[in-house]
Each structure stands twice: as C-alpha cells, then as structure tokens.
Amino acid sequence: MKLPIDIETIKGFLDPVEGQALFDRCTEASTLGPCLEIGSYCGKSTLYMGTACKQLGRTLFALDHHRGSEEHQQGEEYHDPDLFDSRSGLMDSFFAFRSAMQKAELEDFVVPLVASSITAARDWQTPLGMVFIDGGHSLEAAMTDYECWSKHVIKGGILAIHDIFKHPDEGGQAPHIIWKKAIDSGLFDDLGVVRTLGVLRRNDN
Ligand code: MG
Numbered sequence: 001m002k003l004p005i006d007i008e009t010i011k012g013f014l015d016p017v018e019g020q021a022l023f024d025r026c027t028e029a030s031t032l033g034p035c036l037e038i039g040s041y042c043g044k045s046t047l048y049m050g051t052a053c054k055q056l057g058r059t060l061f062a063l064d065h066h067r068g069s070e071e072h073q074q075g076e077e078y079h080d081p082d083l084f085d086s087r088s089g090l091m092d093s094f095f096a097f098r099s100a101m102q103k104a105e106l107e108d109f110v111v112p113l114v115a116s117s118i119t120a121a122r123d124w125q126t127p128l129g130m131v132f133i134d135g136g137h138s139l140e141a142a143m144t145d146y147e148c149w150s151k152h153v154i155k156g157g158i159l160a161i162h163d164i165f166k167h168p169d170e171g172g173q174a175p176h177i178i179w180k181k182a183i184d185s186g187l188f189d190d191l192g193v194v195r196t197l198g199v200l201r202r203n204d205n
Pocket of ligand 1: 013134162163
C-alpha cells in the first residue's frame with residue numbers, strides 16, 4: 001500500500017495496522033459497490049479507504065457532521081483547540097478534512113457528506129460495498145449508525161467497526177455492542193478483529 005501523503009500529518013485515532021486492514025478490505029469491497037465511512041474527522045481513515053477506492057475509480061462517501069463527537073467538545077478528553085471554530089463557537093474538523101483530501105488528490109473520489117448520520121441516511125438508497133462505522137461512541141450514536149447503515153451493505157460486502165474493546169476497563173462498550181449485534185443478527189460473518197477494528201462480511205442470509 002502506498003499512500004499519497006504522510007499519514008502522520010493527519011490528526012486522528014487510527015492505528016496504522018488498522019489502516020492497512022481498512023485499505024485491504026476496501027480494495028476488495030469496492031469491487032462490489034461504493035463505500036461509506038461514518039466519522040471521518042480529519043480524514044485519517046478516509047486516506048486509507050479513499051486511496052483504495054481511487055484505484056478502482058470508485059466513490060467513497062465520507063460522512064461526518066464535523067462538529068466533533070462527545071469526547072471532542074471543549075473540556076473533554078479529546079478536545080483539540082486547533083479544531084475549534086471561534087466564529088461559530090463550535091468544533092469544526094471539515095477544514096482539516098478538506099485540506100487533507102486536497103493534498104492527497106482524493107477530491108475526485110471522496111464525496112464528503114457533512115450531516116448527521118440520521119439526516120444522511122433518511123433518503124439513502126444506494127447499496128454499499130463497505131460500511132465503516134467510527135462515529136460517536138455513545139450507545140445511542142453507535143446504535144443509530146448501525147441501524148441506519150448496516151442494512152445497505154451488499155451481500156458479500158464488508159461492515160467494519162472501530163474501537164472494539166472486549167472489556168469495559170479498556171474502553172467504551174458501544175462499538176462492541178453493535179459489533180455483537182451484527183454477529184447475533186445472523187446477517188454477518190465474523191472475519192476477526194484487527195487491534196480494535198472488527199471486520200464482518202454480509203452473508204447470503
Ligand atoms: Mg475510532
């Protein structure tokens with residue numbers, strides 16, 4: 001895998017081993033249809049998935065309201081003052097995201113959806129080769145992402161979920177709960193967990 005820019009220049013919380021797994025799965029899944037990620041933030045995972053999609057001339061939809069998740073807000077653990085927009089008094093990661101896509105020459109293949117998950121999903125009808133869930137980590141946010149988007153994964157396509165921690169003392173449990181829910185649905189086969197990246201494949205059921 002050769003990325004168009006240095007991954008370390010993009011802020012974010014994705015291990016390079018997980019990034020490689022995302023790239024590999026997206027390369028495979030984008031043969032089936034366009035791909036979508038939820039929670040683009042500054043574009044780290046987008047760089048891996050967008051580069052994979054570009055190889056095949058596919059579209060990656062990059063969904064994020066760019067106002068930050070709960071943990072990114074002022075006073076919270078992962079707040080980054082660089083991403084605070086003093087004009088609106090809100091978090092805004094879209095400028096950083098856009099700059100990264102421009103530098104990586106991915107703008108012809110990555111379509112940003114600057115909206116909440118529910119809003120973007122309301123009239124969504126396009127089947128997807130891969131869905132990557134890395135949005136808000138509250139149970140409500142994770143459940144909404146799962147309910148809104150997992151149903152659009154094409155048979156044989158990939159559902160990936162970030163930040164799977166098996167034990168509560170390692171991290172929040174919402175991603176693990178939706179990962180488990182996907183497996184329990186009988187609609188997805190478990191392809192394993194790479195670090196904290198859960199990978200599932202939509203089966204023929
Ligand atoms: Mg994450």
